[in-house]
Amino acid sequence: MDMSQYKELFVSEVREHLQGMNEAIVTLEEAPDDREKIDFLFRMAHSIKGMSASMGYNEMAELSHKMEDLMDRVRKGIIGFEPSVADLLLEGCDILAAMLDDVDSGGDGHYDIIDLIQRLVGYTPPQDYETVPSDTKTTRKPEPEISAERSETPQNVRVKTEVLDTLVNITGELITNKNRVISISRELKAQILTDAISDLSRLVRELHDEVLKVRLMPFATITDRLPRVVRDLAKKSGKEVVFRVSGKTIELDRGILEELADPLLHLLRNAVDHGLESPDERRAAGKKSEGSIAVEVQREKDRLLVSIVDDGKGMDPRRIATTAVEKGLLRQEEAAALTPQQALMLICLPGFSTATEVTDVSGRGVGMDAVRAAVQAIGGTLTIDSTPGKGSRFTLALPLTISIIQILLVECSSVVVAFPVSKVLRTVDLKKDAIFNRGKRKFIVVGNEEIPLASLHRLLGLPLTPLREESIPAVVVEIKERTVGLVVDRFVGQQDVFVKPLGSPLNRMKGFFGGAILGNGRVVFILDPANIL
Amino acid sequence: MSGKARRFLIFTLHDKRYALNVEDLSEVMVTPTTFPIPKAPEIFLGVMNFHGSPTPVLDLTTFLHGNPPNGGGSVLILDHKIGSLAIRIDTVERIVSDIRGLQVRQDSGPYRRQSILFNEETIPILAMDLVMTELEERMRTGRGNGSGSRKAKAG
16 A cells, blocks of 8 residues: 555654653653653554554664553553663654654665664663652553543644645735725725725735634744753753743744744753853852753733743853953943943854853853844844843743734835834934934934934935935834934835745845835835844 | 757847746746835846745846846746846847757856857857856845945935
């Protein structure tokens, strides 16, 4: 029987099972008597064995069979779930994942598993390990029937992600076309058409909301593998870490989740490698030898806050500013003017840290320029809080979706460009006499703060237009940790648009978040203020 | 020799003929309305709305010869596997195939690796991957960037 048509489903299901096994193994290391997790691990191994055998991937079936046998010994209380069992099972998961990758790319899943099979079969507990008390064996719950595993599975349908992407694209095009019809209706001044468009707009908005809901995935999609990652990093660096994730059932657009996986991993790696002290250092500082790292996810209005928190050595803003000056990244007087939070953000500057030259100060900056760029690319922001000796908190504020955003359209020298509204701190209409000079630079006062004024024309390479007497429109944004006012010719308006990613070669230009087609057919570029310089 | 015939689109540019592998193209159309691309080099006419995707239009005359075009003309939309790019040319002449003795020769001029011999004329085949590499580099470094694409400068 030709099973190739089921391969995609097989790969997807086994990958999910392996993800679950990884998470369960790490959990069991901390709570080895968790009966539910022990049964879960056994069932997952059993399922992978069955699926692999039916697809003809016999080596995968054999390996998962031996893992299942080992778990059966744990279930029966013959051996305990000691760390060496966890190591063996994690090794098995890694090899199964490699075999699965091979299957996914058209191979037969072959892998040299003889050595691991022998170690699984011949496993004996270390002599100093305490076996499970006999009363535990006698009082445990009856083993669940394997066949009942899916009896209460809700009725779900697997949909290819490409189909969802197409749905989002079509909805986006509907919004673009709706805006176009609104433009025509304004020109025609036809009330009956305006009323009809109002109904259409409501339906399109509802459709948009529903389609975006379909794309939502729980944060757990990317956090389930993190306990394993942190465990491995901690072992490698000789540190003791208690890791927890909260809010992982909160849902987020798949596109953002995919882009977030790497930055999150990087922040965790930095937290283990450079944030936490060694157990000896922690004890000497009066702390518990186990360090704590947490990923906290919470929804705040229309954005998601993801925080990576550790109770490690923290960072000193003054030392970071001094290091940045020493590296020639900013001048002494600029460093002196920074707030503590602005100084902490200096670790994200390219060149603050290099992988070959890591010190206790620069270590936290390794790869942070890439992390910040990735977060900004999906319309998010990164902030850092830290207290020396107490720990650090890196917070990513993310939009819930990146497909459809609200933009502020502005005009400069007859060129219309857009800012994501989420990136605009405020807009101001300035009087000419409100602008004053400090050296060669122009400044204005916004709130209680003096902020530099720049010309968006100049930043975009457009010809300058003379400043008007009556009022000068400016958009206040943040550029490289500094609040800046950008002078424009006029504000055009706000609207929801479907963001079109820029392909090559346009995507090589810095400072653009994407493009959009307006209702009148005009193509506009959406600026990424943080990277416009 | 492979059994599949190669087809080339011959077009004119600044009174010279060039060829493009038809496999590198997805569509040919009259030059559409374009909109300014801030910060882009002046070799770009602007950006067009190609089936809902912002697609930059490279003015091939300026890119290859440094002269602005006479206006009008056609744009060739490249296949997405090459990139998201349209190129403005003067006129499309014909499509030829190498199935009937069309000679394809090695060539080493700018942005070309091969040329075809057609009606006793040597016509360079533009290597669009080399063009794309150059464009990406110019976009990345800002080299040759003046006051944005031509429309941006003109306002």
